[in-house]
Amino acid sequence: MMSMFNGKNVLVLGLGATGLASARYLTATGVDFAVNDSRQQPPGQKRLAQLNKEAKLIAGGWHATTIAAADIIIASPGVDINIAEIRDNVRADAELIGDVELYCRVNSSPKLAVTGSNGKSTVVSLLAHLAKYMGVEAVLAGNIGLPVLEVAEQESELVILELSSFQLETMVSLDAVAGTVLNICDDHLDRHHTLENYSAIKHRIYQQSRRRVFNREQLSTRPETVNDADISFGLDAPLPGHFGVVVDGDKDFLAYGDTKLLDCARLPLAGKHNQLNCLAALALGVCADWQIDKLAQGLVSFEGLDHRCKQIDTYDGIVWINDSKATNIGATLAAIEGLARARQKMILIAGGDGKGADFNELLPGLSKVDHLITLGKDGDEIASLKAGTIKVDTLQQAVKTARQLATPGDLVLLSPACASIDMFNNYMQRGDMFIQAVREIH
Secondary structure (H helix, E strand, O other), rough: HHHHHHOOOOOEEOOOOOOHHHHHHHHOOOOOOOOEEEEEEEEEEEHHHHOOOOOEEOOOOOHHHHHHOEEEEEEEOOOOOHHOOOOOOOOOEEEEEEEEHHHHOOOOOOOOEEEEEOHHHHHHHHHHHHHHHHOOEEEEEEOOOOOOOOOOOOOOEEEEEOOHHHHHHOOOOOOOOEEEEOOOOOOHHHHOOHHHHHHHHHHHHOOOOOEEEEEEEHHHOOOOOOOOOOOOEOOOOOOOOOOEEEEOOOOOEEEEOOEEEHHHHHHOOOOHHHHHHHHHHHHHHHOOOOOHHHHHHHHHHOOOOOOOOOOEEEOOOOEEEEEOOOOOOOHHHHHHHHHOOOOOOOEEEOEEOOOOOHHHHHHHHOOOOEEEOOOOOOOHHHHHOOOEEOOOOHHHHHHHHHHHHOOOOEEEOOOOOOOOOOOOOOOOHHHHHHHHHHOOOO
C-alpha cells in the first residue's frame, strides 16, 4: 500500500467529509500530504489541525502551483475536476483519483456496485437489509453510509457501494462482483454538460464489474455488448435467467424467469418504480450467489428510506408524501407515476435548484397532477409548464396552500425535481421542514 505513495507528492482536493476521511486515512498510514480547498474557511479545517499538525492547508482558491507539483491528487466528489483551474494544472504524468478509487486499490473485499440517476440509495439500502436477512456481514458505503476510507483497513464479507457520477469519474479499479446502472435521466448537467457525457461516466461501472445488471425498460442502461452472464430487470414478463413482473389473475408477482417469487402487494415500497428497485436488488443478490426464494422473502421486512416516498402520519384523511430526496426530474416522474391513482386528486409541490435540467421533461407527469405548487430558484420555470400553478415563497406556504386545496382521500406529494441548496442545507432538512409544516397545520 505504501509503495503507491512512496516518494510521491500527495494532495487532497476539498476538505469536506470526504476530504477529511482521506486526510485521516493518509495520516493513519504515515503518508505526508497537503490539502487545497477553494473555500476561505473549509468545514474540516479545525478537525484537520487536530488530526495532523504537519499537513499543510491552502484555502481560499484552487492553487495552481500546488496542483501542478502533485504526483497523486485525491479529489473529493464535490470538487469539479474539469474546471480550468484544476484540469489545466494537473500534470500529464500525475494520478487524479477519488476516495473510492483509493479504497478499491487497498481493499480486496467482494463488492456490489450501484449507480443510476434515481433509486440507488433505495437499492443499496435494500441490499444491506437483504444481506443482514441472509446472515451476510456487509458494509454499506460510498455515496451513502460511511465514507469508504473509514473502512479501508477492514476486510468484509461484502461491501455494498452506492456510486455517484462524480465518484465514477475517477475510478478504474472497482472490480465489482456485479454492477448496475439503474436508470439515466437529466442530472448534474451543470457539471457534466451533456446527457451523453453523463451517461458515459455512469457506464464506467460496467467496465469494472464481472457481471452487469441492467434495466431493460431503459435502453440507455444497457451495456454496449450484452453476454450470458448479464441479468436484466423490467416490469414485463422476464425471459429465463432474468427478472420481471408476471400477472396471475388479478395479482402481479415479482418473477425470476417463469418462477413467481412474491406478490407485489406484499412489497413495503409503493409504486412501479419501487418494483424495479426490488428487482434490481434481487438480480444483484443472485450475482452474489444468494438463495433467490429466501431473498424475495427478505424484501417484505424492508422499511424504506427517510425522505423517499414516505407517508407522514396524519389524521386528516389526506395522504401526505415526503419525497424530498427526489432531486431530479426522473425521480419526480417516477414518484408521480408510482403514486397516481384515478380516485383521488394529486397535489404536487416542486421547485428548487434544477442544476441545468430541461423541465419540459416533467410535462408527461404534470398531466397527472391536479394542482401544482412551486417554489425556489427554478420554481417559476416549472410553474410555466402548467396553467393555474400556484407560486409560493416558502415550504410552509406550500403546505398551507396544499391543505386548502386537499380533501380527504387526496394525495399531497413533495417531490421537488430539484436540489435543495437554494433554500436548505440539504434534502434531509427540506424533508424535515416539510414534515414539521404538515404537523403544524393539524
